[in-house]
Amino acid sequence: MLLHIFATPDEVLDRLAQYFVGQASQAIADHGRFSVALSGGNSPKKLYELLASPAYRNKVAWAQVYFFFGDERNVPPTDADSNYRMANLALLEPLQITPSQVFAVDTSLPPAEAARAYTQTIQAFFAPGEARFDLVLLGLGDNSHTASLFPHTPVLHDASAGAREVFVEEKQAYRITLTAPLINQAQAVAFLVYGADKATAVYHILHDARNVDEFPAQLIAPAGELHWFLDDAAASLVTKGQ
Numbered sequence: 001m002l003l004h005i006f007a008t009p010d011e012v013l014d015r016l017a018q019y020f021v022g023q024a025s026q027a028i029a030d031h032g033r034f035s036v037a038l039s040g041g042n043s044p045k046k047l048y049e050l051l052a053s054p055a056y057r058n059k060v061a062w063a064q065v066y067f068f069f070g071d072e073r074n075v076p077p078t079d080a081d082s083n084y085r086m087a088n089l090a091l092l093e094p095l096q097i098t099p100s101q102v103f104a105v106d107t108s109l110p111p112a113e114a115a116r117a118y119t120q121t122i123q124a125f126f127a128p129g130e131a132r133f134d135l136v137l138l139g140l141g142d143n144s145h146t147a148s149l150f151p152h153t154p155v156l157h158d159a160s161a162g163a164r165e166v167f168v169e170e171k172q173a174y175r176i177t178l179t180a181p182l183i184n185q186a187q188a189v190a191f192l193v194y195g196a197d198k199a200t201a202v203y204h205i206l207h208d209a210r211n212v213d214e215f216p217a218q219l220i221a222p223a224g225e226l227h228w229f230l231d232d233a234a235a236s237l238v239t240k241g242q
């Protein structure tokens with residue numbers, strides 16, 4: 001695991017954008033395409049805008065990039081809460097990404113069906129091999145959830161590599177999430193976490209005793225690389241030397 005800690009969120013975002021470019025170039029050179037699962041919420045919006053900006057937009061062969069979602073809220077793609085909508089406005093539309101390169105969760109289906117359909121979509125994309133994303137981007141909630149792997153939910157103990165529906169009590173809403181085993185099959189996983197409100201959660205994940213029901217992001221231990229991109233505020237409770 002590698003920690004990349006910088007003073008400001010802008011420095012963190014720029015370093016992660018550089019990492020994204022490097023991973024994309026490496027994957028495309030190696031096997032002709034780059035498959036990335038995007039994270040949702042607020043933190044990554046600026047990353048997506050940066051990647052679509054003049055500073056980065058010409059550094060990736062976007063026609064060979066395939067976009068998935070680490071999780072999705074059970075809302076239409078036009079809803080303000082939709083992770084797809086956020087990524088589409090910040091990244092996909094500005095880059096004029098061809099729709100056939102984007103694999104969104106079909107939230108027009110009931111949650112369990114949407115999860116099953118998404119699992120099939122992912123498996124078909126990677127067939128006949130194992131579903132192995134080149135990169136999974138993740139955020140971290142202040143309650144230590146990641147993707148929609150929320151504390152004390154059954155999906156935390158799902159041993160299958162796929163997408164599952166999860167009812168989130170605190171949100172009183174369903175979500176669809178990649179399971180930890182599927183995320184852990186990835187070539188690389190990168191957390192993007194900034195802000196003092198995340199410091200305690202970061203401590204729980206990186207330093208606290210193992211307790212995945214309380215701290216679900218502890219489940220993330222990919223076969224490949226694991227990177228944390230943090231600002232000083234979010235990393236304030238962890239030792240830099242780790």
Ligand code: 6PG
Pocket residue numbers: 039040041042043044070071072073083138139140141142145146147148
């Ligand atoms: C989501 C995300 C979720 C997010 C964390 C942090 O759909 O909300 O996938 O896991 O990464 O909740 O969200 P913020 O970046 O908004 O703090």
